[in-house]
Amino acid sequence: MMGRLSTMSRMNNQTYNALVIGAHGTIGSAFVKALNADENCTHVHQLSRQTHEGFNLENEASIEWAATQFKALAPFDLMIDATGALMIDGVGPEKHLGALNTEHLLRAYQINAVGPALLMKHFSSLLASPRCVYAKLSARVGSISDNQKGGWYGYRASKAALNMLLQTAAIEVQRRRPEAIVVALQPGTVASPLSAPFAGGHTSVTAEESAVGMLATIKQLQVQPGAQFYDFRGERIAW
Numbered sequence: 009m010m011g012r013l014s015t016m017s018r019m020n021n022q023t024y025n026a027l028v029i030g031a032h033g034t035i036g037s038a039f040v041k042a043l044n045a046d047e048n049c050t051h052v053h054q055l056s057r058q059t060h061e062g063f064n065l066e067n068e069a070s071i072e073w074a075a076t077q078f079k080a081l082a083p084f085d086l087m088i089d090a091t092g093a094l095m096i097d098g099v100g101p102e103k104h105l106g107a108l109n110t111e112h113l114l115r116a117y118q119i120n121a122v123g124p125a126l127l128m129k130h131f132s133s134l135l136a137s138p139r140c141v142y143a144k145l146s147a148r149v150g151s152i153s154d155n156q157k158g159g160w161y162g163y164r165a166s167k168a169a170l171n172m173l174l175q176t177a178a179i180e181v182q183r184r185r186p187e188a189i190v191v192a193l194q195p196g197t198v199a200s201p202l203s204a205p206f207a208g209g210h211t212s213v214t215a216e217e218s219a220v221g222m223l224a225t226i227k228q229l230q231v232q233p234g235a236q237f238y239d240f241r242g243e244r245i246a247w
Contacts, residue, residue: 023050024085025136027078029127032056034200035145036090038219043086046223053081065091065123068130075130083136086226089127089144093119094163101160108161116162121169128177138187141226142178146170146192148239153246171237171247178235189229193222194239213240 026043030036031054043052055074057063064070078084094101096115102108124144135142149160150167171192178190199212213221221240228242237245 023048025051026086027053027055027084029055029089030091032058033090034215035195035198035219038215039088039090041216042219042223053078066118068126071126072130075134078134082134084134085136085139086141087131087135089124091124092145101163103159113162116166117169120166121173124170125173132181135185135188137185140185141189141191143191143193143226144174145195146237148194148245151245151247175235182233187231189231190235191226191229192235192237194245195222196240
């Protein structure tokens, strides 16, 4: 909606309460650092298997339990879900049809789509109203229209499914919180030992650069119906 200030840009001179889910991963911990450096962010709460023993993205009961642990700390003006995996059980993305495996595909969906959807199910009620931002790490390879190279079947498909889940959830969240922003974020090719084998010719960025860029992107978003899809440079990605 042209001319409307974003939920977060209106908060640049106000304090806000944040929660990072997946806070001990490479990007999650970088988000925690970036938020701690923001003088307007009064509290940065963290959820991970390290902070809450028993939390398991593949177990809905543990997700529901984790949500109850944060009720007293709510509402959250900004919630960031930094969960997800490229390597699963030591296996990387499939490069051709012959590499497809039922168990690996289902695990990719469970970790990259189903788990995050259940996080929204149990944590969305903790968002502030009417203004809030729910940000979820996604991936450019989850864009169907941007897929020109093929390969990476399970990862691409699970991220595409995640994007649809976010879009559908955004419509519901905005019925009660009309100024809510739901956004899928592409962090870029973040330099790490796990990503190194898959970087190819892409230029890597540090986790800190990625998190700072994504936080800046969040603060510039306009309120609009449905979910949005942006990269860490603030550029829109086609679904």
